[in-house]
Amino acid sequence: MTGYELAKAFDASLSFVWQAQTSQIYRELNALEKNGCLTSERVIQDEKPNKRVYSITDAGREQLRQWLMEPEAGADGAASVKSAFLMRLFFAGEVGDEQALNMLCAYREACLASSVALDEVAGSIAQYGEYVRSEERTKYWGIVAQFGESFCRAGIEWAEKAIALLEGDE
Amino acid sequence: MTGYELAKAFDASLSFVWQAQTSQIYRELNALEKNGCLTSERVIQDEKPNKRVYSITDAGREQLRQWLMEPEAGADGAASVKSAFLMRLFFAGEVGDEQALNMLCAYREACLASSVALDEVAGSIAQYGEYVRSEERTKYWGIVAQFGESFCRAGIEWAEKAIALLEGDE
DNA sequence: TTAATCATGTAACACGTTACATGATTGC
DNA sequence: GCAATCATGTAACGTGTTACATGATTAA
Numbered sequence: 001m002t003g004y005e006l007a008k009a010f011d012a013s014l015s016f017v018w019q020a021q022t023s024q025i026y027r028e029l030n031a032l033e034k035n036g037c038l039t040s041e042r043v044i045q046d047e048k049p050n051k052r053v054y055s056i057t058d059a060g061r062e063q064l065r066q067w068l069m070e071p072e073a074g075a076d077g078a079a080s081v082k083s084a085f086l087m088r089l090f091f092a093g094e095v096g097d098e099q100a101l102n103m104l105c106a107y108r109e110a111c112l113a114s115s116v117a118l119d120e121v122a123g124s125i126a127q128y129g130e131y132v133r134s135e136e137r138t139k140y141w142g143i144v145a146q147f148g149e150s151f152c153r154a155g156i157e158w159a160e161k162a163i164a165l166l167e168g169d170e
Numbered sequence: 171m172t173g174y175e176l177a178k179a180f181d182a183s184l185s186f187v188w189q190a191q192t193s194q195i196y197r198e199l200n201a202l203e204k205n206g207c208l209t210s211e212r213v214i215q216d217e218k219p220n221k222r223v224y225s226i227t228d229a230g231r232e233q234l235r236q237w238l239m240e241p242e243a244g245a246d247g248a249a250s251v252k253s254a255f256l257m258r259l260f261f262a263g264e265v266g267d268e269q270a271l272n273m274l275c276a277y278r279e280a281c282l283a284s285s286v287a288l289d290e291v292a293g294s295i296a297q298y299g300e301y302v303r304s305e306e307r308t309k310y311w312g313i314v315a316q317f318g319e320s321f322c323r324a325g326i327e328w329a330e331k332a333i334a335l336l337e338g339d340e
Numbered sequence: 341t342t343a344a345t346c347a348t349g350t351a352a353c354a355c356g357t358t359a360c361a362t363g364a365t366t367g368c
Numbered sequence: 369g370c371a372a373t374c375a376t377g378t379a380a381c382g383t384g385t386t387a388c389a390t391g392a393t394t395a396a
Contacts, residue, residue, distance in 0.1 A: 004375050017256040019247075024356060026377055049364070049375045061264075068258055068265045074276035077189070078255035079284040079325060080318075085248035086187040088238055090314045093307030094231075095238045100310065106244035114249040137263030139339075140270065143332045144260045147325075148250075154324035155249060155317075162313045169309075174347050194384060196349060219347045219392070 002051045003029055012124040013141060016114065016148045029054055037063055097166050104166070108159040111152040118148045172221045173199055182294040183311060186284065186318045199224055207233055267336050274336070278329040281322040288318045 001009065006029075007022045032038050037060030040052050056064070085107060092100040122145055129138040171179065176199075177192045202208050207230030210222050226234070255277060262270040292315055299308040 002375075003377085014257070014260060016250045017253050017260065019250075019252070019356095021357065022375090023358085023377075023379095028355095045375095047365075048373095051375060064261070065265055068261060069269055071272075072276075073258050073269075074255050074273035075280050076255070078253060078277055079280035079322060080186045080189075081251060081321060082189070083187050083248060085244050085246070086314050086317060087184070088243050089310055090184060090187065091234070091238060092310045093304065095235055096306075099239055099243075102241075103244035106242075107248055110245050110249035134263065136266075139335075140259055140262045143335070144256050146332070147256060147328050150324045150328045151251060151321070152249060154320045158317050158320045162316070165309075165313070172347075173349085189384095191385065192347090193349075193351095193386085198383095215347095217393075218345095221347060 002053055004051070006054075009128070013121055013128065014144075016118060016121070017144060032060065036060070097169065101163060101166055104159045104163050108156055108163075111155040111159070115149065115152045118145055118152070121145050121148075172223055174221070176224075179298070183291055183298065184314075186288065186291070187314060202230065206230070267339065271333060271336055274329045274333050278326055278333075281325040281329070285319065285322045288315055288322070291315050291318075 003022060003025050006025055007020065010018065010020050010025075029038070029040070033040055033054075036057060038054050038056050040054045042050060042052050044050050085103065089100060089103055092103070122142075125138055125141045125145065129141075132138065173192060173196050176195055177190065180188065180190050180195075199208070199210070203210055203224075206227060208224050208226050210224045212220060212222050214220050255273065259270060259273055262273070292312075295308055295311045295315065299311075302308065
């Protein structure tokens, strides 16, 4: 793929789990090429800008495998969330219930929006799935998408309870 | 508080939501002092190492308030998770079901462990709550802790479903 | 006697974000 | 005529992590 295509693929499938700007993608592609994990080839196009197509090398795939096999996977900090939103909420005593309620409502809406986006991801999975044509790969994509759905559902329920609690206080 | 105490307070209450190394804490304390958000005072102790106690200034509290009042709070990227674990799982097709099952089991265990840690946080909240003596503040701490609990519960259920699905495949 | 707790930090690196720059083509 | 899409990137900055350094006191 090209850097540009990678950026889009990220967006269409992994965006819930990982976001990456093109600036970062190109930087990392350079680094990966330097250490032999991938190769690139310039493709001249007319009608469209030229592009650079990257391909993984055997060494690269081997490193990927090794990363995937690391034993701490799942056990490390996976069961925590780094969230500026929750930080803010934690300190909401400083500004009062009104802003806390705003935040919680906005969060609830954001969860609903993410749910919708995840439905679209399901579509993308089907599409890329045809391209890859391998149950072996796509089934994990679905599992990750399901995580997103559970997360959103839990988030909505939690926000609603918290809203009820704060409104009961007033 | 001192940098050291802040590190412990983070750990005892916010660790699910934000983690910070002392190296980062001291760096940020310096920066915040330079721009007038806080002041510090050196306290000489015998029997124990000397320490530096930081206090927020009015300007600092004002900036905190402003940050807390920002309108995007909750709406931004709050309804997504940046997770290396989920990234790995996404690509698990590269290494097969066995490793995927390992990851999911480890994740389930990690969620259970986080649940336990969150129970302890509840204790810390009660303790710090006495110190602060203000319902206004502690109620938000509880709400954040409840988020953690929902997150863990959802994570466990999701992992179990995914494990069942993969085992059914074999 | 070994590890933990108290208490400070620096240096280097890795990773992520923002802003900026370029320029052709296609659809509204 | 304007915005979006295709396609590349650089520079600077901000944030988070790892490894290292020091040294006293106290509990197992």
